[in-house]
Amino acid sequence: MWKDIFIKKKKYASIPSQQVRYEVPEGIMTKCPKCKKIMYTKELIKNLRVCMSCGYHHTMPSRERIDSLLDEGSFREYDADMISVNPLQFPGYMEKLEEDRRKSNLNEAVVTGEGTLNGYPLVIAVMDSAFRMGSMGSVVGEKITRAIEKARELHVPFLIFTASGGARMQEGVLSLMQMAKTSAALKLFSDEGGLIISVMTHPTTGGVSASFASLGDYNFAEPGALIGFAGRRVIEQTVREELPEDFQTAEFLLKHGQLDAVIHRHDLKETLTTVLDIHQGGGEHGWWQS
Amino acid sequence: MVAELDFEKPLIELRRKIIELKEFMKTAEVDLSAEIEKLEARLAKLENDIYSNLTPWDRVQIARHPQRPTTLDYITRLFTHFLECHGDRCFGDDEAIVGGIAKYDGLPVTVIGHQRGKDTKENIRRNFGMPHPEGYRKALRLMKQAEKFQRPIICFIDTKGAYPGKAAEERGQSEAIARNLFEMSGLTVPIVCIVIGEGGSGGALALGVGNHIHMLENSTYSVISPEGAAAILWKDAALAQRAAETMKITAHDLKELGVIDEIIPEVRGGAHRDVDQQAAEIDKVLKRSLQQLLKLDGETLVQQRYEKFKQIGQFTFSHDDLRVR
Numbered sequence: 001m002w003k004d005i006f007i008k009k010k011k012y013a014s015i016p017s018q019q020v021r022y023e024v025p026e027g028i029m030t031k032c033p034k035c036k037k038i039m040y041t042k043e044l045i046k047n048l049r050v051c052m053s054c055g056y057h058h059t060m061p062s063r064e065r066i067d068s069l070l071d072e073g074s075f076r077e078y079d080a081d082m083i084s085v086n087p088l089q090f091p092g093y094m095e096k097l098e099e100d101r102r103k104s105n106l107n108e109a110v111v112t113g114e115g116t117l118n119g120y121p122l123v124i125a126v127m128d129s130a131f132r133m134g135s136m137g138s139v140v141g142e143k144i145t146r147a148i149e150k151a152r153e154l155h156v157p158f159l160i161f162t163a164s165g166g167a168r169m170q171e172g173v174l175s176l177m178q179m180a181k182t183s184a185a186l187k188l189f190s191d192e193g194g195l196i197i198s199v200m201t202h203p204t205t206g207g208v209s210a211s212f213a214s215l216g217d218y219n220f221a222e223p224g225a226l227i228g229f230a231g232r233r234v235i236e237q238t239v240r241e242e243l244p245e246d247f248q249t250a251e252f253l254l255k256h257g258q259l260d261a262v263i264h265r266h267d268l269k270e271t272l273t274t275v276l277d278i279h280q281g282g283g284e285h286g287w288w289q290s
Numbered sequence: 291m292v293a294e295l296d297f298e299k300p301l302i303e304l305r306r307k308i309i310e311l312k313e314f315m316k317t318a319e320v321d322l323s324a325e326i327e328k329l330e331a332r333l334a335k336l337e338n339d340i341y342s343n344l345t346p347w348d349r350v351q352i353a354r355h356p357q358r359p360t361t362l363d364y365i366t367r368l369f370t371h372f373l374e375c376h377g378d379r380c381f382g383d384d385e386a387i388v389g390g391i392a393k394y395d396g397l398p399v400t401v402i403g404h405q406r407g408k409d410t411k412e413n414i415r416r417n418f419g420m421p422h423p424e425g426y427r428k429a430l431r432l433m434k435q436a437e438k439f440q441r442p443i444i445c446f447i448d449t450k451g452a453y454p455g456k457a458a459e460e461r462g463q464s465e466a467i468a469r470n471l472f473e474m475s476g477l478t479v480p481i482v483c484i485v486i487g488e489g490g491s492g493g494a495l496a497l498g499v500g501n502h503i504h505m506l507e508n509s510t511y512s513v514i515s516p517e518g519a520a521a522i523l524w525k526d527a528a529l530a531q532r533a534a535e536t537m538k539i540t541a542h543d544l545k546e547l548g549v550i551d552e553i554i555p556e557v558r559g560g561a562h563r564d565v566d567q568q569a570a571e572i573d574k575v576l577k578r579s580l581q582q583l584l585k586l587d588g589e590t591l592v593q594q595r596y597e598k599f600k601q602i603g604q605f606t607f608s609h610d611d612l613r614v615r
């Protein structure tokens with residue numbers, strides 16, 4: 001039985017120690033954009049980048065996200081060396097990619113791989129807005145599609161964290177088509193009973209929000225995350241509509257029935273564990289058996 | 291009278307001159323036939339030069355021509371017994387998308403397409419062919435119905451994009467589009483998609499997950515409008531012309547990028563010049579597509595569609611580069 005294979009820790013450390021090895025790219029101190037309080041970056045990272053004073057969820061790099069959720073040493077990355085080409089011969093694109101590779105220490109805007117979360121095996125994809133604003137081009141689409149195919153092959157859940165400004169313009173229509181490609185992969189996976197969990201983080205907009213981000217069996221979001229199809233400015237300009245303060249926030253989407261839940265980053269691991277647990281039968285014994 | 295486009299101005303000038311000369315010859319009783327002949331030859335050459343060397347921007351203009359034939363223009367010419375079916379059974383009926391059942395040479399089919407208006411009043415009713423979530427949900431309802439009764443689906447794509455508005459966001463524009471991509475990819479009936487005008491971003495793609503995708507010669511398909519691209523790239527929407535070239539949005543570009551199957555030739559000067567003739571051109575390609583796809587079973591159709599989209603995109607691996615870093 002599936003459920004007997006995994007050793008489940010009832011208690012787990014919410015902050016794995018290996019996080020500390022990531023340097024502090026923004027310097028020793030970080031200013032919270034919401035409450036303006038200045039705090040030690042190291043402390044902020046320890047707190048999963050949730051502001052200690054106001055609860056604002058700062059952007060979380062993909063590697064930190066993986067470390068914060070997966071069991072230590074369990075992560076195996078897929079396609080780490082897949083990189084973009086310049087299919088449209090778009091002026092300046094290769095230079096921009098090179099620059100982002102250097103700045104973010106990432107090869108592309110998504111990290112994919114497999115690992116275990118509290119003992120539950122899964123395939124995970126984490127987008128990273130530090131690389132080209134998390135935009136989706138051929139590589140992002142291909143890596144996510146391959147990750148979904150891998151989850152299908154391994155019969156394990158697929159967990160995705162989205163953070164993206166949308167399609168990558170420099171790859172034109174090829175970027176657009178990645179929406180169909182990833183969605184089609186999810187459909188095949190879903191039809192075979194695969195579990196899809198989507199966690200939308202700030203920001204999840206455009207083509208990413210209009211494809212895999214919205215296709216979870218469970219669609220979650222982090223507090224305050226901006227989520228939407230069309231940009232606020234585009235809507236204001238073309239339609240001249242009065243938009244509410246909380247427009248396109250996670251809370252707005254929840255109110256309008258577009259999300260299952262908004263989950264605080266500190267509660268995320270526990271929530272995901274519950275979902276994974278329930279989908280593997282709950283691991284308990286009782287009167288319902290036999 | 292057909293509205294003329296910017297790049298056609300030299301032709302209009304020349305045509306007007308020829309008409310003037312002919313009039314003059316009638317009244318003044320001077321023989322100008324040699325002169326007229328010369329001008330007519332020049333006109334023919336100029337027409338040829340202009341129409342066989344259309345720039346991407348010229349094609350954008352043709353694709354946006356106010357009299358460009360719409361989904362309903364083609365439905366009435368290609369199908370019989372069309373019965374339009376309204377509503378998403380959830381919120382409302384979005385007239386920016388039309389759909390229903392029909393016969394194609396006697397074959398029962400489901401037809402769906404974006405629908406623009408031909409005048410201001412109709413455009414307001416149809417929201418300029420820019421759907422809300424209920425439009426996509428109506429389309430999906432009709433596609434699911436087509437699958438239940440094993441009818442092929444034909445989609446006409448013609449939209450600037452999904453509508454960017456407050457209500458659209460509240461009702462889940464993203465989810466509606468995503469759901470269509472997801473569900474269309476799994477349908478066990480043939481799906482043929484034809485881009486007939488503008489294929490604008492996710493709002494176009496939401497009707498675009500087909501086994502075959504064809505484009506009219508002067509239609510466009512893009513991730514963002516040339517104006518939008520120019521505004522983001524160069525902070526100047528006036529550079530749309532340049533963006534139209536850079537972004538590779540014409541039928542020929544998409545064929546080269548491996549996104550579409552066939553380019554459907556257009557009537558010279560654009561589909562609006564002869565709708566019947568244009569419908570006949572579409573007819574040929576559509577028939578050929580369906581003949582191929584009707585031979586495949588449901589599972590094969592799903593697999594073929596998946597493979598089709600799976601191969602779209604370009605990337606490489608850089609083991610060495612990575613190690614250097």
Ligand SMILES: [Zn+2]
Pocket residue numbers: 032033034035036037051052053054055056
């Ligand atoms: Zn704060």
